Amino acid sequence: MKLSPYEEELLEGKKGPASRMAMEIIVHLGELYGAQEMIPISQAHIDGGLYAAVGEAGLEFAEKLHRLGGRVTVPTTMNATSRDVASWQKHRVGEDFAEKNRRMEQAYIGMGVVPTWTCVPYQCGLVPRFGEQLAWAESNAIVYVNSVIGARTERYGDYTDICCAITGRVPKFGLHIKENRRGQVVLNCENLSLKPQGDHFALLGYVTGYLVHDKIPVLVGVPKWVTPDHLKAFSAAVASSGGVAMFHMVGITPEAPDLKEALQGQTPEETMVLTDDMLGEAKEKLCCIRGSQVDGVLIGCPHASAPEIMEIARLVAGKKVAPDKEFWIYTNQSVYHWLEQTDVLDILTKSGVKIFRDTCFVNTDLSGWNFHQVMTNSAKYAHYVPSRTGLGVIFADLEECIKTALTPGDTI
Template sequence: MHLTDEEQRILNGEHGEPQRLSLQVLVKLGEAYGAERMVEIRSAHLVGSSYQIAGEAGIAIYTQLVEQGARVKVRTTSDPGSIDFTRWRQFRTPAEYAERQILIAELLDRMGVIPTWTCTPYTIFNVPRFGEDLGWSESSAVVFANSVMGARTNRLAAYVDLCAALVGRVPRFGLHLPEHRRGEVLFELDPALSASFEDHHFPVLGYLVGQVTGDRIPVIVGIREATFDQLKAFGAAAAASGSVALYHMVGITPEARTLDEAFGGRPPVERIFVGKREIARTLEQMSSGNGGTVDVVGVGCPHASVDQMRRYASLLYGKRVHAGVELWVCTNTVVEEMARKMGYVETIERAGAKLMVGTCHNDCPLGAWGFRRLVTDSGKFAYYTPTTVGSECVFASTEACIAAAITGQVERR
């Protein structure tokens, strides 16, 4: 790789051991992928902020870096932790586990990381602009930044993201290069499906797209309109069931004003037709369990927006969560505060639901609950639940999720 004079000085150790080690890691990564040079980034986002991901090895690395004086060089935000920092006892988190997560928070704080504790950093403090280069991890955040905002980032691994933050650079390969952002697989929606496309279809379509595409770049034609939250749900599901880091939705996302633009003037390597039958088949695959008695309902994955909090409050107004059911709503601290001021939190909590703030169902130690059946409206959570929670999962619309929390029963669609 060609390094600038400044980068060579970093590699020589003139800026301290944390930067030297970080750049060394990034150079090795760049060489492995054939990168010719580094590119400066505007921000970073860290997935290793969770104790479940970082573990004791992460604590050891962070401690060493802090002792060596490490400080991030660009705006850097944290992914959800493994606990709700103010409510962890409500969720039966072991005290020793909470203490380790709190230690990680302290170490990241000493390195200058902004404690957002969210998988949606693009909603608070870390909003990328079109064409900016980033050093992000967190699959749902990466796919949103690339696809919806037109920024440029590869899907970095834990620790590599911190290396990028400490030197403000990443190797220039993959999705940092315009020629690698062209669409490859075309998904054509049946006009009959397009005309009846509903909110819960977005994560289902995302799940299907991820399964078929893998790590290729999909282009979707036939979606007439999509909200911020629908695009968020679509991308999160596609990134979970596959390894999608960028998608183009013709007429909706910024690099796909036309079909020709989405493919960079080249023909697709594969065409996939998506009709009601394909959606129904995918919907069936997203549930790992049957209907019946519900133990827990989880919404807010990725973290809920203010609009989603309004929706939950509307569905729960004047209702009560079933005595034998847990209803957990995940969000970040900024949305929680806004929703509280607007009265949504009061309505949600009065109904018997619990807020999980700054964390996620996927990252918390839930073994103490002994859950057997979980219901969610999240394609990402549905994909990971059998392994992270160890329970059956039923995917349902948001309305059906809230109804299941109230009645204690769910039907598999």
């Protein structure tokens, strides 16, 4: 690869052993993808702090970089950790598990990372501008920032993300290059009965992912009333059922003012028409039912926004979660602090809803709860539950989730 004088200094260890280690890793990454040079980035988002996902190797890697003097050189936010930092005991997380998470958190904080502890940095972190070059990890965030904001990142994963943040560089390849961001498969959504309420955009994302695999889809006919939270649900789902890192929605996302622009003037590889039946089939795929009892209703994957939590508070106000159920919402510190200034948290607490921060029910320790089956409105969580936890799962829209949480006994 052709490296600048500064990049050569990093590689030679003139900026310290951690920078050398980080640069060696991203040079190998660039060579793997055939990149000819590096480009500077303006910010990063790190996914490697989930102990439940990266385990001892991830902890050792983070502590080694910190011990070698690693320090991020661009503003860098942190993905969810594997515990609620302030009240992990209430989550029944084991002490050893919590301590290893704490060590990992401290290693990243020691390298200058902002402890946002959220998978939705685009809703509460350092929101980039259109065209900005980034190194973001976390699948839903990668899709959202590429597609909805129009910033540029590849699908960086654990370990490479912090290396990019330390060096301030990424290989010039993939979605960092405009020509590689053109749409490839057109999906006609004009016949879909999409509604603002419900689970339609999570299902639409899930269908899109398994239809296009790792191609860039262009969706035509999506209603203009689509909200950031709809696009968040879509982004999380499309990255779960497929390897999608970017999508276009004509007339909605910034690189798709029209179909011609989304395709960069080229002919699509394939065009498909989506139907309501496809969404119904996706909903069935997302259910792995094991018995008639639901033990927990889990909301917030990706982290719930203030509008989403306020809507839940409206629907549960004056009601009580059933004594044989748990109803949890996962969010981040920013949203939690905003809502502390309202009556929303009080309404939820009086109704028996528990709110957890910083973490994620995909990547935390749920063994202390003896759950057998859960319900969620997250297509991403429903996709991963059976293989990651062995639990039964039912995918449902928000209103059905709430109804289940409030109803004692068998609910299926």
